[in-house]
Amino acid sequence: MNHKKARLRLFFRSALLLMIAGLGSLSAQARGGEEILREHCTLCHAETTTESGAAHFSRISDQRKTPEGWHMSINRMLHLRGVWLPPQEKQALVEYLANTQGLAPSEAAPFRYLLEQDTNRVETEVDPNLEQMCARCHSAARFGLQRRTEQEWQYLVNFHMGQFPTTELHAMARDREWYRLAHDEVAPELAERYGLKSEAWEEWLSQDKPLLKGSWRVIGFVPGKGEYDGRMTAVPDEDGNGFMLQMKGHYADGSPLEGEGHARVYTGYEWRGTLMLDDVEMRQVLAADPEGETLRGRMFLADSRRLGGAMNAYKDHERTEVLAIQPGYLRLGESREVTLIGQHLNGEVSLGEGVRVEEVIERSDDRIRMRISAAAKGSPGVRDVTVGEATGDNILAVYDRLARLEVEPAHALARVGGNGGQLDKMRVAFRAVGYAAGADGEVGTDDDLRLGYMPADWSIIPADETAAHEQDADYAGTIDAHGIFTPGDAGPNPERPKSANNVGRLKAVATVDDGTDQVSGESRLLVAVQDYVQRVLD
Incomplete structure (x- = not known):
């Protein structure tokens, strides 16, 4: 192409796929959104007028969602309920609903990983009731990115029973009164945690919105x-x-x-x-x-x-700013080439105690490429980097030795695919994060000094004895020099016992040579079958 x-x-x-820039003229957008709702939605969603004179559409007006959430809801109406919308009206409707019934920044913040598709993570601190009732099939972010009245949360329970009638037969559901618990206990809890009305949303609606051009x-x-x-x-x-x-x-x-x-x-x-x-x-x-x-x-x-x-x-505000240094770590007694990144970098460069600039290789308004060195007998720790009057706080880590590696994501899921099928392989990108011992001298504590992402040699190994016996590392996929894991082909593999498919349980291993030290870290990797249930966003 x-x-x-x-x-x-x-x-x-x-x-x-994308929405209107800024809120712009809310009155014009509101009229357009309301007109689209009246034309296409009121056959099922009745319109009434609130005491304040605003239009209220049954079910719709009792929810708040992210743009992706509204997009999914509209797609469900299109694909399952026979609704038809011209593409430009669909876009305008998502925009209107997101602008008038969205989430405040503080409401979306804890769950941004789902919006950003950064989903290879293990959710923690989920309420046990919500974990058992909801997060067994959805991520906690799925319901955390919605706001509903209590009745709407109860309607959602009813929707699950009508759309997925086997819900009550799932594990941890068949041995108890699932519907009663979901409808009478969990839905009120969701309404308390994620209710329609909130001070954060009202405050956000009243604020001036940021201008993002430039x-x-x-x-x-x-x-x-x-x-x-x-x-x-x-x-x-x-x-x-x-x-x-x-x-x-x-x-x-x-x-x-x-x-x-x-x-x-x-x-x-x-x-x-x-x-x-x-x-x-x-x-x-x-x-x-x-x-x-x-x-x-x-x-x-x-x-x-x-x-x-x-x-x-x-x-860009046309003032000197120090934003980052790549790479952000330097070993005592060694020198290396780094790039200082910022804006309008005018003035003398200072790298903190025991670190000096040996040579400026290339310098521009936004970046300075240079060779720097750290004194052999200096003190480990983080350094501020200054250029003129601007300071980048704690952006350079000076260390004595690499103590341990962590691999991100710590728990990863890949899926086989391809091989003539309609679903592509789901790959995983791994990165290695280096740590030195902190001031307490112990490794593996909260005091450890984070050095940042480090280039590593990558390999995969079986996760356990059963995976080794099944030869999962030979069939489930490969990892390249960049840490990108590509799973095996979908479908039966005649080379495996009983023609099993190419799923498996693995570990992704990163190894870094740091002077005379060689340090490794690993991540758990599950290679599963294709994901046949996918949300439709187009």
Whole structure:
């Protein structure tokens, strides 16, 4: 596909998938949204008028959701209830509902990993009742990103019984009065925790929303490519309904990064972008802070949502800012090349106690590439880095030896696929995080000094004796030099006993050579069958 065709394809897909930039004229949006609801939804959802004179649509007006949540609800109406909406009206309806019945930043914050498709994690501290009743089939973020009245939570229980009648026969359901417990005890608990009305949402509605156009300094990571930094410009598009994006920068190895695309912002802070970056389609799911100073979230491959990495953007205010140093660690008595990243980097560079600049290799307004060294008898710890009057707090870790490695994600799920089937393989990208002993001298405590992500040699091994006996490491998949695990083909494998498929239980192992030390860390990896139940977002 040539570049011009790729741009056209990107534009039309963006028009369907992304929402309006900012809240804009809420009155015009509200009229449009209400008109669409009246035309397409009131056959089933009755409209009444509240005491304040506002329109109220049964069921719809008693819920608040993220844009993705409203998108899924509308798709369910389209696919299961026979509703038809022109694409532009579907987009406008999602926008209207997200802007007027969305979630405040503080409400969405604990569950952003689901929005950002960073789902290889184990949820902790979930209420036992909600874990047993809801989080056995859904992530806790699934219901944590919704707000409903108590009656609506009870209606949701009834929906499950009608749509999934075998729910009562599942484990931990068949041996108790599942429906009564869900309807009479769990639904009220959900309403108490995640009720429709909240001070946070009312306060957010009344606030001025951040302006997100302009130039942004971006820092992030792309699996297989590595860390990057650059600039992203967001220019309002012709119809004022979004931003045209351009990104340009460098990966840590010096190779160029360049792309362009489109973005929209809704609920006042939820940024959704689609762009062709180095001829690969990428998605951005970011959240703006209330002042519009930063965007934080994740950028991932459009066709493989789990393969992605953190992305942070900082608004350009034409003042000196120190944002990061790559890599962010230096061993005592050694020297290495690093890149200092920031904005308008004017002034003398200072790297903290015992660290000096040996040579400035390349310097520009946004980045300084240099060779630095740490005194052999210096003190381990984190250092502030300053350029002129600007300071990057605690961004350089100076250490004596690498004590341990952690592999992220610690627990991962991959899925077989391909081999002529309709479902692709679900890959996993691993990264190794280094730690040195902290001030207490002990390893494995909260006091450990985090060094940051480190390049590693990667391998896979069986998770246990049974996995070794089944030869899972030979059949379940492979891991490359970048830490990207690719599972095996779907379907029976005649080379395995009883023609079993290529599932398995593995460990992903990272090994780092640090001077004379060699340190390893590992992650649990489950290779499962295809995921036949997937949400529809298009």
